[in-house]
Every structure is written in structure tokens, then in C-alpha cells.
Amino acid sequence: MIKAEDLLKSPPKTKLREVTLEKLCLAAEQIFMKKNYYNTSIYDIVTEADVSIGTFYNYFPDKISMYKYVVLKHGQDIRKFIAKGLSKTGITDRKKMEREGIKLYLDYCLKNPRVINIIWQSHFVAPELFIAYYDNFGKQYEKQLASAVAVGEVYPADLEVVSYMLMGMSNFLAIKYVEFGDHNNLTDERLYEIVDQVMEILQRGMFV
Amino acid sequence: MIKAEDLLKSPPKTKLREVTLEKLCLAAEQIFMKKNYYNTSIYDIVTEADVSIGTFYNYFPDKISMYKYVVLKHGQDIRKFIAKGLSKTGITDRKKMEREGIKLYLDYCLKNPRVINIIWQSHFVAPELFIAYYDNFGKQYEKQLASAVAVGEVYPADLEVVSYMLMGMSNFLAIKYVEFGDHNNLTDERLYEIVDQVMEILQRGMFV
């Protein structure tokens, strides 16, 4: 299993090294998202980060390693955001949790409008990361669903299929309403309406 | 609205021009899928197509136009495949149609294992195509759902949300079972099991 830290030329031990690494990452994130991996030059990154080209190679062995580093970090970020958001509410009812989870996911995408883009890029910049990302997400989903089934809150089913269904739904809704549309126009009420729609179908199905 | 034909340097009027164009497209499709847009050089394409570099520029003004051409053609292909497959069955019941539609979509992805890949690439190679593709697909979905609502086969709902939910599901299942897994190991029975799982949830929901 690939770890973000293994992609660095050496682990940041000093304060300065930490600061510069952070500058580089923020810049890379920014530009990888705005343009894309292949249209982003190292010159672009170091210019935005306000360091020299040599410095870049002081931290990462090559361009692809830096990209992977950023993607892995971002994945951690989303998961943390949702996990924290969920635990804060104290909800245990699975249906309410699902609702809140979808809401939190869309929220995150709204606050970081291009985050899906950067993760989706990995689909063909570094496919193994893409697979690992959704595998991971999916497995966690499955686990939670399994315990919900155990206490009779969710119908027994092939939970792998169910988790990919749910991930697909959330992802496409995020793409539609955050990326396609003008996400500044997406009010909180509208977001709740969308989530409610989804929940209604997950509750009683779509066919009469 | 961008049309595939407008991307050609001139419309193929002679037989020879049609043949060479087809050779180029097949080669490009092949390689764009195996590698990706940015890792594919024009030299790669013309070598596979067994023509010269000059010939390439005889047909397309540049690399991006050729890519767009291939994506647009592929989009037409999928839609035709599903529409034809559906009309052949003669089904009118919306639930059965949905089932068959999802099955056909996964079938298409199985037969063209990297087709999602090439369309998803457009997400950041040519975002306007990506948006148009799903917009189009989604609108058609909506229309069909609307008539199903009219005859009382589907619950009234925000059909835009519903169609993106359905597209997201299908896409992610295709990715999971066609791309991630070893798609040669995916039997027809397993495919039907997956579709049945989906339908069960769309029928009665997932929450007890």
C-alpha cells in the first residue's frame, strides 16, 4: 500500500522544510486543479510557490511523485472531513447517517470545488491511486452498511454493489451541481432539497 | 453545439478519404484508450494507422480536434447501442426498461472495456465535451422518466436529480466491475446478479 510520506525525497524534520513543503503542495494543488496534471509544468508550480526549480527537486524526485502526494493527502482530507462531521452530530440511526454523509460529501465538494477533479485525474494519471481511493472508501462504506444490516436498519444485500451505487450517486451529483453548474448559485436550501430527493428514493424506491 | 464533422479539415467525399479517416480513428481510439490523450503522440497514432505524419494533418487541424472527434463518435455509439437494444426487446414497462438499460450499459462497457476511460478523459482534456455528454444523456433520461411518471409507473420527483443518480450508479458499477476487476472473469450471471441488486433497491429502497 502506497503511503504519501514515501513519495518525499526525505521526511521533513526541520521547520523550514515543513514550511517549504507546504508552500509547494498548496501551489501544486492549486494548479493541478485549475489546469491539469499534464498541462502543469514544474515551472508553474515553483513560480506559484515562489521557490526555485532546484528546490522542487529537493523535495520530490519527479513530477508524478508530487502529484501522487497531493492526491493521497486530499483523500485523507475528505475522509477526515466526513468522519468528523458525522461524529459531531452523534447520529447513530443509519438512515440519518447516510443523509448526513451525502450532505457532508457535497458540502466538501462545494467548499473545494475542484477536488473531485483532482482525484478523478488520477483515473489516468495514476490509475492505481484511483482504484485504491474508491476501494478504500467503498470498504468503509460496506462495513458501516453491514452493521446497519445487523441491527435491521438496512435490507440485506450485496453491500459491495450498494456501496458503489451510493458512491456513484454522490459523485455524479457533486459533478452536476458543483462542477457543471455555477456552484456559487447553489444555495444551502437547494443542497438540502437534492439530498432529500436522494433519501426519498433510497427510502421507498423510485417505482410505484 | 459542437458536431463531430465540424472537426474534420474537410468532409470525406471520396472512398479513399473515408478509408484513411477510418484507419486514423481506429488507431487513435486504440491508443488514446491504452495510453491516454497526453501520453499519445501523433507519431504513435500514424504508426498504428500505417500512414505518414503529413497525412494526419490532412484530416485534422490538430491533435485535440482528433480527440474530440473520437469522443463524440463514441458517445453516439453508446446511445445507439442502448436505444437499439431497448427497442429490440419491445419493452414498455418502465421498470423493466430501466433494468434492461442498465444491463445494456454494462454490456457495452464490457465489450469496450476502456470506453468509459476515453470519455472520462474528456473531463479534463475537453471539459465542454464531458459536460455535453452527460447533459445529453441526462436529458434523455429525464424525458423517459417524465413519461413514466405521467402513466404512474414512477413516483413524481426531481427527475434531474434522479437521472444523475442513475447515471452515477451505472458509471461507478461499470468502473468497479469492468475496469477495476478482471473483466474477463465477469460472467453474464454475475452481471445479472448485480443488475438485480440495483433493481431491488430502486424498487423498495435500501432502508427497512
Added chain:
DNA sequence: ATAAAAAGTGAATAATACTTCATTTTTTTC
């Protein structure tokens, strides 16, 4: 058969960008 039009060719051009490394600057240590 011949002239004109269409199609094909590939060497040369031009531009971009990844990466290296010898040197300089800054920070830390004693």
C-alpha cells in the same frame, strides 16, 4: 493518354519542459 486534382510523404522547425548539478545562501551547531 494526359492534365488536373486529390492524397500522401517525412525531413526540418520551433517550442516546451523535465531534470541535473555546481554554486551560493541560509540555518544550525558547537
Added chain:
DNA sequence: GAAAAAAATGAAGTATTATTCACTTTTTAT
């Protein structure tokens, strides 16, 4: 505060590749 270690620098090397264009070959039309 001097020596050593860490970090930063950016010009130069190397490589790739999209695109052009003057020329050749093939096809079509008369």
C-alpha cells in the same frame, strides 16, 4: 562567531513532440 550542515538557486543539458511545407505519388476526369 566560525565551521558544518541544510536548503535554495537557476543556467544548461537533453529529450520529446506538435506542426509546417515543399515535394512526390496516386487517382480522377477529359
